[in-house]
Amino acid sequence: MEEVERLLSGSIILFNNSVQEILNSGSLLVQQARAADCRGLVSVLLEGPPNTGKTALAAEIAKSSEFPFIKLVTPEDMVGYSETAKCALLRKVGQNKRTTKNYPNTL
Numbered sequence: 001m002e003e004v005e006r007l008l009s010g011s012i013i014l015f016n017n018s019v020q021e022i023l024n025s026g027s028l029l030v031q032q033a034r035a036a037d038c039r040g041l042v043s044v045l046l047e048g049p050p051n052t053g054k055t056a057l058a059a060e061i062a063k064s065s066e067f068p069f070i071k072l073v074t075p076e077d078m079v080g081y082s083e084t085a086k087c088a089l090l091r092k093v094g095q096n097k098r099t100t101k102n103y104p105n106t107l
Helices: 002-007 017-034 054-065 083-098
Strands: none
Touching: 002 054, 017 054
């Protein structure tokens, strides 16, 4: 959780409806991941221009989920990686989650 806190140095500013809609959608995804009949990972991709708060929104959703196992992969974590290596890293994180039974994760 320390990793997530690092990304939330400030607070999320709800400057328009889109920000709240993203947080609401994230909350629905968290509920889906908690559902007893959920099979596999629940995934979401936040897309947009650099420095617009995508990582902060992902961190806020992860924090509010209160899941005990959270791995947040940021663009900075991927600097210098080839596209193949980026895919391999995300796959590895997903596989590590599968060995930690009963803990949903957030990527």
